Amino acid sequence: MxxxxxxxxxxxxxxxxxxxxxxGETPFHIAIGAILTQNTTWTSAYKSLQNLIQAGLDTPEALxxxxxxxxxxxxxxxxxxxxxxxxxxxxxxxxxxxxxxRLENLRYVDNxxxxxxxxxxxxxxxxxxxxxxxxxxxxxxxxxxxKRLLSRLGIIDQKTYYDxxxxxxxxxxxxxxxLYQEYHALIVEHAKRRCKKKNPLCQSCLLKDQCLVGKKEDxxxxxx
DNA sequence: AACCAGGAGAGAG
DNA sequence: CTCTCTCATGGT
Numbered sequence: 001m002x003x004x005x006x007x008x009x010x011x012x013x014x015x016x017x018x019x020x021x022x023x024g025e026t027p028f029h030i031a032i033g034a035i036l037t038q039n040t041t042w043t044s045a046y047k048s049l050q051n052l053i054q055a056g057l058d059t060p061e062a063l064x065x066x067x068x069x070x071x072x073x074x075x076x077x078x079x080x081x082x083x084x085x086x087x088x089x090x091x092x093x094x095x096x097x098x099x100x101x102r103l104e105n106l107r108y109v110d111n112x113x114x115x116x117x118x119x120x121x122x123x124x125x126x127x128x129x130x131x132x133x134x135x136x137x138x139x140x141x142x143x144x145x146x147k148r149l150l151s152r153l154g155i156i157d158q159k160t161y162y163d164x165x166x167x168x169x170x171x172x173x174x175x176x177x178x179l180y181q182e183y184h185a186l187i188v189e190h191a192k193r194r195c196k197k198k199n200p201l202c203q204s205c206l207l208k209d210q211c212l213v214g215k216k217e218d219x220x221x222x223x224x
Numbered sequence: 225a226a227c228c229a230g231g232a233g234a235g236a237g
Numbered sequence: 238c239t240c241t242c243t244c245a246t247g248g249t
Contacts, residue, residue: 022230038231044247045230079246083232123232143230159239188230 003155004172011186021185022133027103028095029058030134034126035087036078048075060101063092087121094119107135124162132184136177140169141184145191 023046024030032052037045051074052058057066071085078084098115099105106112112135116127124142131139142165150156156165173179 034230037229039229039244040231040246041229041248077246079229080231080244081246083244087232121232125231129230141230145230184230191230 002172003153004169007149007153008173008183008186011183011190015186015189018182018185018189021181021189022129024134026058027130027134028060029053031091031103031130032058032063032088034129034134035084035091035121036075038080038084038126040078040080044078047077051075051077060092060095060103063088064096066092083121087119090119090121103130103134106131107137112137113139128166132177132180138170138175138177138180140166140180142166142169143184143188146184146187149187149191 022030022033024033029049033042033045033049036048049058052063052071055070055074057063057071057074063071066089068085068089071088072081075081075084075088094115095101095103099109106115109115113127113131116122116130117124122130128139128141131137132141142162147156147158147160147165150165150168151158151160156168169180169183173183
């Protein structure tokens, strides 16, 4: 009855291995990308990230000193430029002030997750993304896809909290960073493939979390 | 031409 | 604590 492990095997069978799913040369690049990709596609976030790298604003020091108006132009492609520009500066300020300008030092402090959550602009998913993909620490990333998929499968209901969903994974899987990384990647990869059919219960659609065309939320909790 | 994308913060009740 | 609103741009 371990749906978590069952789902993992199912997804692996469908999409194969997901190695190096989150590109990034440095942990700080991962962190920047995590903020930039909030509620946008990775391709858009990637353009902004490249702009920052090209402008030499991809280090905590440079970002900390950078002019916000310049930042806003560079990250325009990924949307929400006004707030994200400040979010990036908040991140840079935190890293410089509390971590001696090295994000890697977050490994050696107590409650690294709480420290990240203290930065305005870094919520739970962003924090966990930084920890898991940037610092290779065993935190499970939960996003809207994860929540929708699990609720569609009847494993959880729609109002289950983030931390409870994350715990569902960590308690039913070996504590393995690579495994956490791949599992989340598989869920996102799966969600990106839009379902052609409209029947949410058809066998081929069973795992699709966007079978209900045009509906962002399930309009009811129809039992299977 | 609506709809959504690898969310988060702020405000109201 | 639980909704609801806003934020911006780019691609179907």
